[in-house]
Amino acid sequence: MEGSTLKNIPGYYPYRIDEEGKVYVPHSKTGFPVQVKEHNGMVNVRQDGRPKKVKVSELYRRAFNKLLPED
Secondary structure, three states, X not given: OOOOOOEEOOOOOOOEEOOOOOEEEEOOOXXXXXXXXXXXXXXXXXXXXXXXXXXXXXXXXXXXXXXOOOO
16 A cells, blocks of 8 residues: 555545555544455445445446456
8 A cells, every 4th residue: 555545435435445446444443544355356335334245346437437457
């Protein structure tokens, strides 16, 4: 994460994503970004208090308005 900038994901606050496609959420006590575990291109996010699986490529597209380099 050295030197990378995190960008907010519209519709998925407080989750943020970097240019490499790694999703981060702030730690509950410290507020520092912690990477969300990815499994088969999907991450678990909480929306309206409920867990939900979302594709990383969808989050990247929402944040940067372009496809992931791997796609």
